[in-house]
Amino acid sequence: MIAIYRQRADLQYGRPFYIFICEAGAKPLKNNSRTLERRRISHFQQKHMIECYNVPMAELKTKKHAGSVTAFIKAVPDEQKRADALQLLDIFKKATGMKPAMWGSSIIGYGSYHYKSDRSTQEGDWPLTGFSPRKANLTIYIMPGFKSYSMLLEKLGKHKISGGSCIYINKLSDIHVPTLTKIIKDSVKEMQKRYVTGK
16 A cells, blocks of 8 residues: 655645555545545645555565675674574575575575565565574574464474564574474475465
């Protein structure tokens, strides 16, 4: 859903104007059955009318590139996270059978799928799974989410999860590695069922 400004000079200065939030694909109409919400907006120049347009999806900023995974890991400043990241390379290789690749500045990803958000204007490719040795923790990306993995998560060990698709681990010694391997493997299979994927 998206709405944009379109200037109209024929409205009396000083009147309030409105923003119309419409379903994706709505034609530029200010009132129709696909208008989901109408908001009154105050502004020092209240002589504009806002109408709805279908705006092209915005590309994701994080993209796959040819950067060296090994060089990235060697540059991780924390010794423990650096060692864990090297171990995660082996874990992900075993779980996915895929080669690692750099995505953006700090994500090591495996495979890819085409992503199109139902809730925003983002669209693009994203890894099927991956990890990032961040300053605060090791972040593991389980793209289908965790609905199907509650029993496995109970066996995983010390970790936290986000509301979306991230497992946060302080260090690998806190978790049961075979359980993590299975979660990764099963999540990739689930993504391959849902999407057209790449290696």
